[in-house]
Structures are given as structure tokens and as C-alpha cells.
Amino acid sequence: MTWAVTIVVVEWAHVVAALPYELANQDAVAWLQTLPAASVDLLITDPAYESLEKHRAVGTTTRLKHSKASSNDWFTIFPNARFGELFAEVYRVLKDDTHFYLLCDAETMFVAKPEAERAGFKFWKPLVWDKCTIGMGYHYRARYEFVLFFEKGKRKLNDLGVPDVMAVPRIRGGYPAEKPPEVAEILIKQSSEPGDVVCDPFMGSGSVGVASLRLGRRFIGNDLNAEAVRIASQRLREFGEGRVPEGLPEEVPPPQADLFDEVRLKPDTTYGR
Numbered sequence: 494m495t496w497a498v499t500i501v502v503v504e505w506a507h508v509v510a511a512l513p514y515e516l517a518n519q520d521a522v523a524w525l526q527t528l529p530a531a532s533v534d535l536l537i538t539d540p541a542y543e544s545l546e547k548h549r550a551v552g553t554t555t556r557l558k559h560s561k562a563s564s565n566d567w568f569t570i571f572p573n574a575r576f577g578e579l580f581a582e583v584y585r586v587l588k589d590d591t592h593f594y595l596l597c598d599a600e601t602m603f604v605a606k607p608e609a610e611r612a613g614f615k616f617w618k619p620l621v622w623d624k625c626t627i628g629m630g631y632h633y634r635a636r637y638e639f640v641l642f643f644e645k646g647k648r649k650l651n652d653l654g655v656p657d658v659m660a661v662p663r664i665r666g667g668y669p670a671e672k673p674p675e676v677a678e679i680l681i682k683q684s685s686e687p688g689d690v691v692c693d694p695f696m697g698s699g700s701v702g703v704a705s706l707r708l709g710r711r712f713i714g715n716d717l718n719a720e721a722v723r724i725a726s727q728r729l730r731e732f733g734e735g736r737v738p739e740g741l742p743e744e745v746p747p748p749q750a751d752l753f754d755e756v757r758l759k760p761d762t763t764y765g766r
């Protein structure tokens with residue numbers, strides 16, 4: 494008698510195929526390391542970059558009262574010194590001919606761009622998310638954030654008529670530094686197809702996940718903060734059953750102010766003099 498042995502290779506992307514989303518609660522780099530190479534179609538992320546901490550230390554945000562509204566109580570900062578290992582993993586998990594979008598401020602852009610290029614990405618340009626109303630700062634109060642547009646290999650945008658400034662009103666009173674899903678929706682429509690896997694290793698409240706599922710993509714997301722993962726899993730539930738980590742906190746916190754919402758002080762026009 495002869496025995497035929499069939500080896501079934503189950504790729505990670507196939508495992509999630511039946512599920513609209515899968516969430517994790519780990520360090521971003523450690524989590525990305527668990528994903529197979531070339532398993533992601535698009536990565537959009539908004540890390541807790543270091544300059545948020547700096548603003549807190551030297552300027553505006555020192556005036557934030559230490560409350561749950563401060564990101565201090567919510568998330569730890571991801572140091573710029575770790576961008577090298579982060580971008581190496583982002584590059585590895587992305588398929589060939591894909592896009593990577595990184596939300597950050599101007600200061601972080603100058604650090605992140607060369608690190609991402611070292612990892613192998615081509616940098617195209619910063620896109621601008623116009624939040625439509627002013628936020629933090631003492632002079633030229635911040636009204637925009639950058640979205641750095643990177644490419645692995647070559648991938649055409651789906652619509653060449655979309656401008657590089659995206660005017661979408663900011664979210665108030667949500668998770669600290671929560672982004673409106675409509676920003677991610679523009680990027681997802683441009684750089685993926687229905688059924689694709691969209692990834693966010695610093696997902697916070699899961700806005701990229703909401704945008705992905707609204708557009709018929711699958712989503713894999715992660716955050717170090719268990720509370721963030723719980724909020725994200727609650728938001729994504731309306732799109733069906735997904736895989737979420739066990740033991741997430743059950744408490745529903747009261748609505749939080751945005752990280753910078755409490756900066757309603759009169760602008761300081763002395764410019765530090």
C-alpha cells in the first residue's frame with residue numbers, strides 16, 4: 494500500500510481570509526516579526542512619535558493637565574531610534590509593488606524619511622492632511638499633519654486625479670490623537686483593491702481598520718495599549734466577527750479629549766523670548 498502525503502502550506506494571509514479583521518496587543522516591531530514576509534498589501538500607520546513627547550516637555554503640552562486626556566496616561570512614545578528596525582519590518586511584510594503611508598509631523602518627517610529609504614522604500618512626497626481647524630502651537634498654530642508616501646517596488650495609484658492635500662476635519666473628544674477614517678479611506682482607495690490586507694501596527698482606536706472594512710478590505714491591526722485594542726475591537730465589531738486578543742479590559746472609559754484639545758490658551762506671542 495502506498496501513502497500519499499499532502500503538505501498544505503497555510504499562509505498567514507489565508508488564515509485571515511475568512512475573517513474581516515484580526516487584532517493584536519504587542520510591541521509593533523515584535524508583532525510585525527510574527528507576520529510572514531510579503532503578506533500585506535498596504536500599510537498605513539500613525540506611530541506615537543517622539544516629538545509628541547518633546548512638545549509636551551518644552552512647550553504647549555506641558556500645560557496639559559495630567560489627566561486621562563493626556564496621552565501620557567494613554568500611550569507610550571515610540572522612540573525615533575527604533576525607526577530603523579520598524580521600517581525594516583514594514584518593508585519585509587509588504588508585498589512587492591505596494592505602498593506605505595506614515596502619518597507624522599514635520600520634525601519626525603526629517604528623521605523618518607532617510608530611515609525608510611535605508612530600509613528600501615522609495616519616498617515620493619509628503620501628502621498633507623488639512624485638519625480644517627487650528628490646533629497646538631504658539632505661532633503658526635498647527636492645522637495640518639504630514640502623510641509620508643512611500644513605495645516598495647512600483648505600484649500605480651488607482652486615481653491620478655487625487656490632490657496631495659486632503660481636507661478632512663479632525664476628530665475631537667475621541668481616543669488621543671485619533672484620526673478620522675476618511676483620511677485613511679482616501680489612501681486605501683488609491684493604493685489597494687477590495688479583499689486586500691491593510692495593516693496598521695500602531696492602530697490606536699482602529700481608524701484605519703474602520704476605513705479598510707468600510708471599503709471591503711481586510712484589516713490586521715496592533716497596538717501596545719490594551720485599552721486601544723479594546724476600543725478598536727468594539728469599533729470593528731459592526732463589520733462582523735474578527736479575531737481579537739483575549740483578556741482585553743472591559744471598562745468603557747468616558748469620552749477623552751484629543752491630545753491637543755486642551756490647548757485653548759491664548760497663543761504666546763513672545764516666541765520664547
Ligand SMILES: C[S@@+](CC[C@H](N)C(=O)[O-])C[C@H]1O[C@@H](n2cnc3c(N)ncnc32)[C@H](O)[C@@H]1O
Pocket residue numbers: 519520521522539540541567568569570571668669670671672673694695696697698699700701715716717718721
Ligand atoms: C497616535 S496613536 C494612533 C491613533 C490612531 N491613528 C487612531 O486613529 O486612533 C499611536 C498609538 O501607538 C501606540 N504605541 C506606542 N508605542 C507602541 C509600540 N511600541 N508598539 C505598538 N503600539 C505602540 C500607542 O498606544 C497609540 O495608541
